[in-house]
Amino acid sequence: MTEPVIELRGVSRRYDGGPPALHEASLTVRRGEAVAILGPSGSGKSTLLNLIAGLDRPDTGTVTVDGVRVDRLDEAGSARYRRSKIGMVFQFFNLLDDLTVSDNVTLPARLAGTPRGEADRRAAELLGLLGIDRHARAYPGRLSGGERQRVAVARALMNRPPLLLADEPTGALDTAAGQDVSALLTDLNAEGQTIVVVTHDLALARSCTHRTIRIADGRVTEEDAGRPRSAAPRTVASEGFASEAVR
Template sequence: MRQHIAGQHIAGQHIADDAIRFDGVTKIYQAGAPAALADVSLTVAAGEVAAVMGPSGSGKSTLLNLVAGLDKPTSGTVTVAGLRIDTLGETALARFRARHVGIIFQFFNLLDDLTVADNVLLPAQLAGASRRLARARAEGLLEQLGIEEHRDDYPARLSGGQRQRVAIARALVNSPELLLADEPTGALDTATGQEIGRLLRELNAAGQTLVLVTHDPALAQRYAARTLQLVDGCLVPSNAAVPA
């Protein structure tokens, strides 16, 4: 079953290109075991914000890993940012991730022995970007996200919301077409989680494509144009009852 998230108008222009396309994607980790994803076909339009929901073990993390090129399908094709990534080798996949995908994690995944500024700069350095341009981009993001005064601090000195803002800046430093957020508010209190949710919505309003994995129906309803529901590795209609 194919689910499509329609393009939206951004800055007066209709965005129609697919940021993500799955065609008959199945992922089996172990012979004889149930498929983590089973014959999933979907498209997400560029400039769209999509939420992915489902109970534990439903295939959400597998879907995100396939989009990020961290895993490969057993069968089917995965196209992201116009690139067929399921056929790429590891070196090409690493280059693809550095240039096209930013990832935000539930528990931030910041390096404690690096300053805020150096955490944000790290993906740009790994991608071989000009240090001068990368520093300018990082400084701009820290200012945009309201944490520029913490550029020389270490992550342990920051609040959860501040650390998540650093993680968002790090994910955006290479100007990726696609931003993947895995439970981005799961480790935050309600008020801070809403603050991060609003920030993600602002990024999307500026044209950033976003895929949001969450257990929180309110977060999905508030910030996503549409929700993709996964159950036992299969897409189900968004209005279908989903087990907890």
């Protein structure tokens, strides 16, 4: 059995004296898994994602990601952790409109102190492998939603993180573009990338993850509802792109 990338043990989080956003949540995600977090609005999905990403701290319990006790990090340590351990993809892309596609993708590497030439080479590699290299000098506003999400995925993979977090990655896309992004996540996972997807879309969860983590009223339950682990990857850009992207 592969080692865990994410371990949450007895995690609770409450805001401003209200009911718990999370209540004694425990969760393990092993290296190479693709897991979906499902639940209605207000169920605790975003809180769970923020705790894994080091954007929030639990009131009780422990959060460990790739051997790092995330709940113990100070602000500077959390920033370093996110640069080295986490790639994040968001519903509305969070690209910077005044930067080119290439500059958006290289931004995490530049923040991590990677030399410009090395960062540019990595960005060119990722954009080529994801089939959007022709847009390298374009600005995000000129791209379709599906293309912008590919740029966001390239940016998330820039520093070769052990964990990719995707927060409603198809929520702002039409059906065709959403299926394209689902296939992209499937390919990345098939080549070894550990992925956690937060979504309300059961079809997305079943198509690109191995199992689902359901949350209701801050409590975590688990159910096998995804694709088989032996499912073959669906090529989106070019054959074998995913193995190159995650290296």
